[in-house]
Amino acid sequence: MNTVPTGRVPDTCEIKLSDLVRAEVTKIRALPATWVALALALTADALLGLLAATDVVRLAGHDGQIAIAQSGTVLLAPVYAFVAVPVFTAGGEYRGGQVRVSLLAVPDRNRFFLSKLLAILGVLAVAVLPVVLPGGVAQHALGDADAGEAVDALFTKAVAYLLLGLVAYGSAVLARTVVTPLAVLVVLPVLVSPLLRGLSPEVTRLLPHEATLSFLGMPEGPDLALDRPVGLSVVLAWAVLSIGAAWAVTARRDSCP
Amino acid sequence: MIEAVRLTKRYGKKPAVDDVSFTVRPGRITGFLGPNGAGKSTTLRMLLGLDHPDDGTALIAGQRYRDLRHPLRTVGALLDGAGPVPERRGIDHLVWMAQSNRIPRRRAHEVLELVGLTGAARQRVKGYSLGMGQRLGIAAALLGDPEILVLDEPVNGLDPDGIRWVRNFLREYAASGRTVLLSSHLMAETAGTADDAIVIAGGRIVAHGSLDDISAGHESLESAFFALTAERGGRGGW
Known part of the structure; x- marks a missing residue:
């Protein structure tokens, strides 16, 4: 350690929300998991787009083989790599006691939550197009959709990714961990939906994953289908609920890491 | 000046801190x-x-900590169970803290030099020894040259x-x-x-x-x- 005296830090004007957002973006950028998750999402989305467009690989279904393009759950699978970004952003705060350092720097809980939310929204909004574009281009170039339909599908998919990202973000704040929200989000479509579908398709189609598939126009079956605007409304409601609960909890609870 | 006035915190029925006052x-x-x-x-x-008292008040320079205009310029803290995400680099940890309080970026390098961590600035924190982690914590506390x-x-x-x-x-x-x-x-x-x-x-x-x-x-x-x-x-x- 040196014996250099501390340097005077010049006083500056009020800390703005944009300063806090910039700091949160730095946190996200400086986390290797962010880049790994985005690379995984991009690769998986591009590969599935290619397979869906060329139909060279088929899946085993109840009534024989089905094309990948007909399986919404498979086509939507890369979103779970994409939502790892908000999950790591929120859940990562509870690794190494980072949340306590964050709250020392930004003690106003509402400003802290808002800046973090704006930062992750910005990062996801910038990242979503590069992630979904290659898969969409492959499906358009090799498939039979016209350009208008392809752009519409891309935009819809980007919105779906963003909304599921927000659901995941709120869940990670509530769970204070990385593993649980990712596990729950993956288990819901893979295990819960198939089991619940037989008992109550009316409830199953309101789950975030199933509502997103309806919004994308790829429901897993007629019994789970919602109109696309209704699907959008349901997944939007999940996102609002998740973020609202996370905000309320952040404002009130102690800083246990 | 720090003032604690009748601070009380209970976990369940058990008081962890009971009517604590000091200056x-x-x-x-x-x-x-x-x-x-x-x-x-x-x-x-x-x-x-960081934690809400069940009773009492805590004042830093006459204000609650959460009301401070420039928290890191007022108080530098090194606390148990408060540190960076292990996968983040030491310099990145200090840079985001500096950005959050409008502290010049150069200050992150200054405090790293102060605690003798300049050579490990670009190393991920998970590779730090216990002592290096402690030095990074001290650097973070000194970042805003607090009072x-x-x-x-x-x-x-x-x-x-x-x-x-x-x-x-x-x-x-x-x-x-x-x-x-x-x-x-x-x-x-x-x-x-x-x-x-x-x-x-x-x-x-x-x-x-x-x-x-x-x-x-x-x-x-x-x-x-x-x-x-x-x-x-x-x-x-x-």
Whole structure:
């Protein structure tokens, strides 16, 4: 350690929300998991787009083989790599006691939550197009959709990714961990939906994953289908609920890491 | 100046901190002493707005911590269980902290140099030794060149050279009119560094005053500590 005296830090004007957002973006950028998750999402989305467009690989279904393009759950699978970004952003705060350092720097809980939310929204909004574009281009170039339909599908998919990202973000704040929200989000479509579908398709189609598939126009079956605007409304409601609960909890609870 | 007024925190029915009041004055190093589980860390977290008190108030420079305009320029804190995400690089940890409080980026490099971590700035924190992690925590506390330092076991994991550096640094810091609250369970270290002491045991303040006053009638600060904390259920041995 040196014996250099501390340097005077010049006083500056009020800390703005944009300063806090910039700091949160730095946190996200400086986390290797962010880049790994985005690379995984991009690769998986591009590969599935290619397979869906060329139909060279088929899946085993109840009534024989089905094309990948007909399986919404498979086509939507890369979103779970994409939502790892908000999950790591929120859940990562509870690794190494980072949340306590964050709250020392930004003690106003509402400003802290808002800046973090704006930062992750910005990062996801910038990242979503590069992630979904290659898969969409492959499906358009090799498939039979016209350009208008392809752009519409891309935009819809980007919105779906963003909304599921927000659901995941709120869940990670509530769970204070990385593993649980990712596990729950993956288990819901893979295990819960198939089991619940037989008992109550009316409830199953309101789950975030199933509502997103309806919004994308790829429901897993007629019994789970919602109109696309209704699907959008349901997944939007999940996102609002998740973020609202996370905000309320952040404002009130102690800083246990 | 730090003021705690009747701070109380309960976990369930059990009070972790019970009606704690004290003042930490500028220009002095105040040791905050207590056995494990005495309520030191809980008190510090309430002072710094991390945990909500069930009762009482904590003021830093006359305001609640969460109302401070420039938190990191007012208080630098090193707390147990508060550190960077292990996968992040040391420099990135300091840069986001600086950005969040409008502190110039160059200051991150200055404090890294100050604590002798310049060579490890681009290393991920998970590769740091215990002492390096502690140095990074001290660097983070000094980032805003604050008026008040709140340090929980700052010499934990440091080598003798580092311990001496911290001791001298804190003395200079306090001598310049700033406030230092130093939580520790190392009696000899505290006796060699602090001017005043607050002793907490079983969640209550059992002594508060100058080191000389607290040690009066005892062989050493350590003897005084054991005598004071034993009355409040402190452990007599292993």
